[in-house]
Every structure is written in structure tokens, then in C-alpha cells.
Amino acid sequence: PNSLLAIGPSAFSGSTLKTLTLPSSLLMIYEKAFESNALLTSVAFPESLKSIGVSAFNGCSKLTAVSLPTSLSEVDSNAFANCKALKTISVNGTNTLFHGNVFNGTAWFENQPDGAVYFGPDDCYLYAYKGKNADGVYTVKEGTKHICGQAFSQKHTQTGESLQVSLPEGLLTIGSYAFSSNKMTEIRLPETLRYIGQSAFERTNLTAIDLPASVVQIETDAFYFCESLKTVTGGENVRYIANNAFALTHWFSNQPSGLIYLGKAALCRSLPKQARLTVRPGTFGLADHLFYGANDFSELVLPSSIGYIGKNTFDWSGKTVFYTGSKEEWEAIQKADIYIDQTANLQFDYIT
Numbered sequence: 001p002n003s004l005l006a007i008g009p010s011a012f013s014g015s016t017l018k019t020l021t022l023p024s025s026l027l028m029i030y031e032k033a034f035e036s037n038a039l040l041t042s043v044a045f046p047e048s049l050k051s052i053g054v055s056a057f058n059g060c061s062k063l064t065a066v067s068l069p070t071s072l073s074e075v076d077s078n079a080f081a082n083c084k085a086l087k088t089i090s091v092n093g094t095n096t097l098f099h100g101n102v103f104n105g106t107a108w109f110e111n112q113p114d115g116a117v118y119f120g121p122d123d124c125y126l127y128a129y130k131g132k133n134a135d136g137v138y139t140v141k142e143g144t145k146h147i148c149g150q151a152f153s154q155k156h157t158q159t160g161e162s163l164q165v166s167l168p169e170g171l172l173t174i175g176s177y178a179f180s181s182n183k184m185t186e187i188r189l190p191e192t193l194r195y196i197g198q199s200a201f202e203r204t205n206l207t208a209i210d211l212p213a214s215v216v217q218i219e220t221d222a223f224y225f226c227e228s229l230k231t232v233t234g235g236e237n238v239r240y241i242a243n244n245a246f247a248l249t250h251w252f253s254n255q256p257s258g259l260i261y262l263g264k265a266a267l268c269r270s271l272p273k274q275a276r277l278t279v280r281p282g283t284f285g286l287a288d289h290l291f292y293g294a295n296d297f298s299e300l301v302l303p304s305s306i307g308y309i310g311k312n313t314f315d316w317s318g319k320t321v322f323y324t325g326s327k328e329e330w331e332a333i334q335k336a337d338i339y340i341d342q343t344a345n346l347q348f349d350y351i352t
Helices: 327-332
Strands: 019-021 042-044 065-068 088-091 115-119 125-130 137-139 164-166 208-211 231-234 259-262 265-268 276-278 299-302 319-323 346-350
Touching: 042 065, 327 346
Parallel strands: 019 042, 065 088, 137 164, 208 231, 276 299, 299 319, 319 346
Antiparallel strands: 115 125, 259 265
């Protein structure tokens, strides 16, 4: 019906649908919603649709074509993987975030020659690089706006030359696991980059990273286990960073105890014992699990500049959170679905 907003996880998984008509009200299709619908031959996506979840249409072996609307903001991993008959992919928008292996195992991907595989308007999406370059040198062509998840993952892991990638100006996003587990020591991020996805550079040999002023969001594990990473510069406009984005790096290990600020975002290594903890004025984003297990203070003071609070930022009990803005301003802050752990016993108050 036209009142429908979402289709939940595994709602029609393994069913015998042949055609699918989705309403103009639909916003979200969750993980595995239509997985393994072996008889499904066609689906029309409405312009209202915002996201398609993990493996939502995985294994729909008779699906031959998909046209994705401009409204889409995210297509998660394996969304159309193993749709063996899928030959035609039409992407109408230029700002969708594609995670890893979205179209792996489709006729479209299998028919692509070795080398860089692009799709979308003006080939603005780099889907993947099929095969390997013996010298480890890769160039992303001009006009590319998005590098999809796992595009270069594990290209050069053990032997051979270090992975070297040239990224063009105009690039906006680097997807999840895009360069993970590669033997790469350096990369220059373009001045247009806004988003670095989950585990994008995880387990690489980077020694330094300069974050351009354009970067606003760095997801979880983005530079996880980059043990050689000693220097992090720039990033003055980062508004959100996951608490473990730099976990197990030389840079993070050498940070002093307490809150760590990168641009306008706060993350944390460990907290010294103190009665009251005050977050720096001008801070915008509080990372997921920022105060996880932090029990050595009783009062937390948040500035009115806070605009985002991550998942389970507060997971402790018996503490007071003071906010320097008004109740109306607090309500206007963007918060994760679960930003206070269900077992927490918090008292909120306002400083006027």
C-alpha cells in the first residue's frame, strides 16, 4: 500500500514472488528483505527510496535489470550479489554510497574486462578493480566521485610492490574496506573528499595521513591496525569520527589520556579520574561508545555546539549530564537510534 514506509529484515526472503511493485511512500528496504527470491524477474524502485540493506536481493537469480532512483543515499553490501541473470544496471543519482560487493556474482560484473570497473552517470562510481597490476600502481580517472566499498581491498597484501593509488580532485567518498589489508605506505587524499568509510584503510602500512579540510566524517575502524601510522594532520572540519577510527595506530597510542579532538569531533583514549568532565566548546560530534566503561567522573558538561551524538555514547549510570544550551536545542540535536544504553540511569540538566 501507499502508506508503507519500510520493509523489514527477511520479510519476503525465499518467497516465490515473480514481480514486485513498491509504493511511492517507501523509504527503506532492510537486510535480506527479498533474498533468494528465485522467481523474481523485475522490480521497480520508487523515487522515495533512501536505502537498500545488506543482501536485500542477494540470490534473486532471475532478476535481469535494476534501475536505482536518485533518492537513494545508501546501498549496503551484497545487496544484489549473486543475481546471476542481472545484466543491466542503471543508476540515476550521483550521491549514493555503495558498500562492498553490491553487484558481485552478476552477469554485469562477470562480463566486465579486467581493470577499473565504472558505472553510473558519467562513470562517477568506481565499483572495483578486477585483477591486479603487477607494479601495484593504479590511477582513478578524473570525474570519479565515489570509490565503492572493497574496490581495492587486498590487492597487494604480502609480496610484490606496495599499492600506489592516485586519487583525482572531485572525489567525494571512499567506501568501506576500499583499501583495506594492502601493502601501501602513502596516499594523498584530494581536497574535495568528505567521507571516509568503515575500515577504508584498515591494516595498511600508512605512516602519515593528511586529512583535507573537506573531510567531515570518518567511520569506525577507518585506520584500524595501521601500526605504522605516526602522523595525523589536518581534519579541521571533521564533524563526526568513530571512537576507534584510529585504534591500534602509533598516533592514537601516543595520545595523552582524556578526550582527543580532531577538528570538531571528540574521541577518547582513556579518561583520568576527575569529578567533572567538560567537552570543549565548539565540539560538534560525539563518537559512538565515546564514554564506554568510563566511570571515573560523576558529571559531564556538553557545550551547546553539539550537533550529533553517536550510538551508545552514554552507557553508564548514576551520572549527571549538563548541557549548556536550552531544552529545545537539546531536542534538535541529531542522535543515534540508541544513544543512551538501556540500562543507564542518567539525569539530564540544563545550564542557562
